[in-house]
Amino acid sequence: xxxxxxxxxxxxxxxxxxxxxxxxxxxxxxxxxxxxxxxxxxxxxxxxxxxxxxxxxxxxxxxxxxxxxxxxxxxxxxxxxxxxxxxxxxxxxxxxxxxxxxxxxxxxxxxxxxxxxxxxxxxxxxxxxxxxxxxxxxxxxxxxxxxxxxxxxxxxxxxxxxxxxxxxxxxxxxxxxxxxxxxxxxxxxxxxxxxxxxxxxxxxxxxxxxxxxxxxxxxxxxxxxxxxxxxxxxxxxxxxxxxxxxxxxxx
Ligand code: NAD
Numbered sequence: 001x002x003x004x005x006x007x008x009x010x011x012x013x014x015x016x017x018x019x020x021x022x023x024x025x026x027x028x029x030x031x032x033x034x035x036x037x038x039x040x041x042x043x044x045x046x047x048x049x050x051x052x053x054x055x056x057x058x059x060x061x062x063x064x065x066x067x068x069x070x071x072x073x074x075x076x077x078x079x080x081x082x083x084x085x086x087x088x089x090x091x092x093x094x095x096x097x098x099x100x101x102x103x104x105x106x107x108x109x110x111x112x113x114x115x116x117x118x119x120x121x122x123x124x125x126x127x128x129x130x131x132x133x134x135x136x137x138x139x140x141x142x143x144x145x146x147x148x149x150x151x152x153x154x155x156x157x158x159x160x161x162x163x164x165x166x167x168x169x170x171x172x173x174x175x176x177x178x179x180x181x182x183x184x185x186x187x188x189x190x191x192x193x194x195x196x197x198x199x200x201x202x203x204x205x206x207x208x209x210x211x212x213x214x215x216x217x218x219x220x221x222x223x224x225x226x227x228x229x230x231x232x233x234x235x236x237x238x239x240x241x242x243x244x245x246x247x248x249x250x251x
Contacts, residue, residue, distance in 0.1 A: 012090025208244025
């Protein structure tokens with residue numbers, strides 16, 4: 001099994017549609033022990049969704065914008081696992097105003113940047129006391145090389161997120177820890193449906209040589225599993241596209 005005996009912290013399980021739910025399910029099937037995070041009023045939802053995994057996983061509180069949550073994370077995590085082999089960052093949020101590029105306020109943009117980009121650094125540092133040499137941090141992006149319809153300040157946050165991953169690769173590499181991203185095509189999750197006019201992304205498959213099913217989070221989840229495993233031992237600062245091949249096409 002790909003993740004035999006590995007201990008993982010997985011953020012971002014909200015519903016069964018969440019990419020992170022599929023990572024958690026596949027990780028357990030591949031032999032890993034997983035701990036989930038959630039926060040605020042979604043905490044109970046995550047707890048009930050955690051029961052639908054092959055093995056019910058513990059859920060601990062983490063709002064990445066809450067410094068106290070971050071400061072106490074390693075200690076609270078230590079009640080469930082003695083060390084970590086991997087961390088999944090599957091977190092994205094921007095206020096509604098951030099999806100209107102010219103009218104957005106700094107507060108809209110700042111929230112998007114803090115929760116969706118800076119949080120990769122914050123989560124990595126918070127889990128560093130438990131992360132073992134050979135460990136892996138994995139996050140999810142939507143290709144920030146382009147200006148997309150409606151993605152707006154979330155797109156800017158993803159550009160910062162991708163850059164954050166490269167700097168983490170630089171600073172965690174000497175500790176033997178990798179940091180990589182999966183650049184997924186559009187998937188109809190709760191976060192995606194909160195983006196105004198997300199249905200514009202439905203045409204993704206028409207431009208993808210392999211086609212694309214916006215209802216299937218499993219291809220992106222499988223890539224996360226591969227990056228969390230020992231099968232990319234010399235890869236860091238990388239972005240693996242799981243998008244049906246969309247990124248490689250001119251038309
Ligand atoms: P989702 O709504 O299922 O998951 C988003 C998660 O972010 C939720 O669990 C939510 O609780 C969490 N979150 C939001 N604010 C947070 C905070 N302050 N602290 C901690 N957690 C917080 O949606 P998803 O599509 O599975 O999103 C997971 C990741 O995948 C995000 O980074 C997203 O940008 C990325 N992504 C999604 C798509 C897509 O089309 N769905 C495409 C590419 C990348």
